[in-house]
Amino acid sequence: MDLTILYRGPLASCDYDCPYCPFAKRRDSGDQLRADRAALERFAGWAARPGEDRLSVLFTPWGEGLTRSWYRRTLVELSRLPHLRRVAIQTNLSCRTGWLADADPAKLALWCTYHPGQTPYDRFLTKAHELTALGIRFSVGVVGLGDHLEQARRLRAELPAHVYLWVNAADGHRYTDEEAARWTELDPLFPYSRDPHRSAGLPCRTGESVISVDGEGTVRRCHFVPAELGNLYDGSYRRALAPRACPLAVCDCHIGYVHLETLPLYDVFAGGVLERIPAGPLPPRAPAALPAVVPARP
Numbered sequence: 001m002d003l004t005i006l007y008r009g010p011l012a013s014c015d016y017d018c019p020y021c022p023f024a025k026r027r028d029s030g031d032q033l034r035a036d037r038a039a040l041e042r043f044a045g046w047a048a049r050p051g052e053d054r055l056s057v058l059f060t061p062w063g064e065g066l067t068r069s070w071y072r073r074t075l076v077e078l079s080r081l082p083h084l085r086r087v088a089i090q091t092n093l094s095c096r097t098g099w100l101a102d103a104d105p106a107k108l109a110l111w112c113t114y115h116p117g118q119t120p121y122d123r124f125l126t127k128a129h130e131l132t133a134l135g136i137r138f139s140v141g142v143v144g145l146g147d148h149l150e151q152a153r154r155l156r157a158e159l160p161a162h163v164y165l166w167v168n169a170a171d172g173h174r175y176t177d178e179e180a181a182r183w184t185e186l187d188p189l190f191p192y193s194r195d196p197h198r199s200a201g202l203p204c205r206t207g208e209s210v211i212s213v214d215g216e217g218t219v220r221r222c223h224f225v226p227a228e229l230g231n232l233y234d235g236s237y238r239r240a241l242a243p244r245a246c247p248l249a250v251c252d253c254h255i256g257y258v259h260l261e262t263l264p265l266y267d268v269f270a271g272g273v274l275e276r277i278p279a280g281p282l283p284p285r286a287p288a289a290l291p292a293v294v295p296a297r298p
């Protein structure tokens with residue numbers, strides 16, 4: 001079967017200090033870093049073993065992974081394995097990019113977020129151009145806060161046209177139609193992010209073909225539903241995999257609702273679901289109204 005894994009180990013430190021993030025400038029102790037490294041290496045060892053599944057893996061660390069050698073090495077090594085379909089990570093792109101030359105660019109991809117105020121604009125854009133030169137697939141995004149708008153517009157104008165620029169609705173922020181239209185001009189898919197998706201009782205691929213794994217190997221259906229399905233390393237998760245409905249009222253994060261079967265996002269992002277890269281060109285103009293598939297705010 002095709003199995004998608006969202007891996008999040010104990011790492012929580014980050015080299016940035018974003019005002020909207022609880023992990024800003026957090027430091028992990030030496031012991032915590034060693035534990036994160038050991039957990040990642042255990043997971044990578046499991047993923048590297050050929051089995052009956054074809055795996056796609058997205059690393060979603062709380063903090064920044066690519067400043068740590070063990071994440072860079074794991075991404076490169078997994079990208080070179082035949083049974084790995086895709087390996088991707090969410091990153092602030094503060095790391096150097098040369099290590100990516102050792103990866104298989106057909107398999108490794110990056111979900112990059114630009115955080116204005118944390119790094120000079122030109123430095124981020126230079127890194128993006130380096131990724132393009134290396135042939136690495138990547139998306140770039142920003143949090144849709146008003147003071148990010150001008151730099152987001154600049155990025156859209158200066159990134160290669162084929163690079164998708166996504167915009168995430170800021171946590172807890174309600175957008176007027178005028179504000180939403182401004183962000184939708186930059187990201188035609190912003191209407192999917194604008195409001196939480198009503199998900200209670202709706203079929204979601206998580207728990208069947210998508211699982212979340214933590215540093216202990218505990219398997220849950222997604223990062224947001226705490227119920228455990230078993231453990232990755234003893235294989236006990238396997239018998240729990242089944243079609244199932246979402247038990248929560250809403251799903252508010254792209255790495256969750258992209259898997260909702262009631263949304264068309266597997267088609268929109270076909271071949272790039274994990275790294276958030278659409279399959280084809282998006283409509284150049286903002287839609288006048290939200291797509292009908294986006295449920296109204298509950």
Ligand code: SF4
Nearest residue numbers: 014016018021024092
């Ligand atoms: S880069 Fe990401 S993890 Fe780091 S402080 Fe900013 S939002 Fe948090």
Ligand code: SF4
Nearest residue numbers: 199204222246251256
């Ligand atoms: S809809 Fe979101 S919260 Fe619900 S099960 Fe799917 S990923 Fe988890």
